[in-house]
Amino acid sequence: MPTVPLVPTVRRRQLGGLVRQYRKSAGMSGEAVAVAMRWDPGKISRIENAKGQLNPKDVPRLLGCMGVEDAAAVAVMEALARDAGKTGWWQTYSGVMAPSYADLISLERDAHSVSEWSPLLIPGLLQTSAYAREAISSHALTRTADEVAALAEVRVTRQSVLTTRPERPPLKLRAVISESVLHQRFAVQPELMQEQVALLIARSRLPNVTIQVMPLNSTPHPGGAGAFSLFGFPHPMPDVVQIENLKGSNYAEGGEDVTLFDDAFNLIVGSALSVDDSLALLKKMEKWKTT
Template sequence: MPTIPLVPTVRRRRLGSQVRRYRNDAGMSAEAAARAMGWDPGKLSRIEHAKAALQPKDVAPLLALYGVTEEGAVVALVAMAKDAGRKGWWTSYSDVVASSYADLIALEADAESIREWSPYLVPGLLQTPAYARETIAAHALTRTPQEVHALSEVRVARQSVLSRPGGEPLRYVAVIGEAALHQRFASRPETMRDQIRRLIETTEVPGITIQVMPLDATPHPGGAGGFSLFGFAPPLPGVVQIENLKGTSYAEGDEIRLFDDAFGRIVGAALSTDDSLAFLQGMEKRYYR
């Protein structure tokens, strides 16, 4: 029977990246570490490049080989090894969910915190179903109505990470450009009104912070485009998602510091949380005039 190649999910890639980081810090070659573990010489390299699975039972011995014995580090990587090949609910939408989008959903599911700068659209985690359908239909020009419907279902289903019953709530900060709040939908004029009401209601949810970036804000790094920062339990590094004309890309490591600093400056240039709420409430009132 032929071997089915592993799909290099974002979880498996991040696990391999962290294992490689520990090995480099220990000053060991992949071949030497593999021999010490009793593996064939290429196995560890395949694990580090997300082409082979790291079994949960092998995590502690491998980290011990690198001199990493902190319980938090071992627990975090064991959990990631267990989840690396787990299929998420989004796999049932595999006909419309591209691999980069699946990576985004997995990052949202695993993150302890998300900080998002969205200059021209209400972030997906805060969208109403109607807003999701309208914006997806406007942007996905090659999609069929059935695919648009499926993608809007996916977008709304992603919002479950904001509640997480029985677990630690996600810490979510969204800075939304004022331009996104002036959008008009000719076929459904109530769409933006309902969306603004949703934002107002969401400000009362524990762990969620919403700020508005006014059109007359002082210059800030957000002019370069939107991005999202994902934070995870130590020792796992953060990840930044960047949107541009070529699609979605992800980065971690030293690049996180740049975006972390940029987000701090964006927050500083935006309206305070109280002023943002008042701004949203004022916009909602104008829809009823």
């Protein structure tokens, strides 16, 4: 029976990236590591390229041969190796989801925090079901009504990470939303934004959620370049930046790219209304929309 190739999941890519990082820091070739581990020469390459499995029991010995004795690094890599092939509830929707969207959901499940700048839409983790359907149908131009409904269901189900996650605390979310987004109108559902603003107010009361509004008269800031999200991970995993466009999402891990977007987000936060002023504006808009 032919061997089924492994799917390079987010966790496998993260695991492979860490193995490559530690190997290079140790000044070792893949062949040298393979000899030390008594593996076939191609195994390290497959692991680093997210196409091979790493047994969790081999992690301490593998790191040890590369001079890594950090207990936190061992624990994180053992967890990645153990969970690399696991799938989640979103696999039920694999027929309508792009691989990059599955990556996003996996990142939200594993990260300890996400910082999001959203100039054109309410962030997905903060959308009502009705808003999600309208937003998806307006952007996914080739989707059928059933596919739009399925994707909206996925978007709402994703939000559970803000209240409960297996084996880890709820995701910390810091979102900066453009005020212009709050003025959107939906002719078919005039009450839609009223419900959406009410949900933003409710979500802002969660201890792990921070919402700020970028006012229409804000000072210039780097957010004009477009939407992005920064995912923070525990040491030694690198942070990840997601950049969205009409075709989907692109991801970059660690290094100068993440530093650039982290600096940009701090400047965006500085140009936005304070948390208290943002909440006051949301409450004012909710009251205005009900009159």
